[in-house]
Amino acid sequence: MLHSVKILEPTDLWYLQNNINKETNKHYHPTKNIPFVQQLEIKLENSGVVVQKGAMHSCFGLLSYGVYKTDNRLKDVWVSLMTEIDYNAPVYRGTGVIKLEPKQKGSFLDYTAIDITDDEQWEFDDGIFQFCSDNVVLGAKKLNWRQMAGSADGRWRIAIKALPGQNAKVVTGTLAPAKVIELRKDEVLIADYDMVKGFTNGIKEEYSKLGYFGKGGGEGYVWTYTVSNRSGGRLLVSETDGMGIS
Incomplete structure (x- = not known):
């Protein structure tokens, strides 16, 4: 599972229609906003990825789509012990490219890849999780009233753990x-x-x-x-x- 972040700029026709000199005003124009776009691409090679709900923009390749799930017994035990509720999200498996929803200038994110060992459990603030490999167990934990008072992240956090004996990867966006x-x-x-x-x-x-x-x-x-x-x-x-x- 590999990912890349691309910055897409307007076409030459857009610059022409808006009467902007691309060579001298490519990044800034004093009176018009130049609409750059950020888009994240995930490349799969016989692997799987769990994506944040509603984040998919398009996908291409030999891919199958499903809803995230793992071994039911392990999942039920772990979720009941470590989290309050299960976490449902789309999962894609196979070989191909998945593009996430583009973000307009002013809403760009900084992406961080984290390797998760089999003895770690991570908790992430609401909205931080972007996608992860499919060899994980996902759940959601409710924040106590003190945590909610000091944060604007809502009532829940995503909790993620690699399957036993495996290393997983998660990518966050801040x-x-x-x-x-x-x-x-x-x-x-x-x-x-x-x-x-x-x-x-x-x-x-x-x-x-x-x-x-x-x-x-x-x-x-x-x-x-x-x-x-x-x-x-x-x-x-x-x-x-x-x-x-x-």
Whole structure:
């Protein structure tokens, strides 16, 4: 499963019809918006991919379509223990190319590929998950009231885990550039905004008050991430989110 991000520009006819010199005003025109488009393509070679609901734009090749599902016994046990509900999404298998819905300029995403080992479970904020390989178990977890109060991501998070003995891949999309960092034992990450977009099962998340205003000082409510096991965990962070520079 390979993916590529393409930026599509208007045709020469569009520039001509709008009386814009393509050579000198290709990226910017003082009075007219030039409609660049971002589109993500997924190439399959005898493999499968689970796509975010409603994200498919077109597909071509020797492909079969279905609704995501895995071994029922494993799925029922894992979903009941680790998540609240099952997650239904379209899955494509075979050999070919799948193109996702194009995004207009101003709504471009930064895509991050993450390899998931068989001992990891990732949780992602709502809207972060874009697609993944089909050798996974997917579910949805409900946020508690503190988590919902500090985030605009709704009530649910997607939880994803590779099938036993297998490594999977997931691709996320964020408004600002993101990267995966590792948090080791006795380390803590504190952020005054929704910086973390996803984390593994080795991480404990809290949304609580840090100190107090007034004479006691403090920052008010912040996000705190600590390690909940001996081996540590990983987080997907977007440091420039909310700065308006992406």
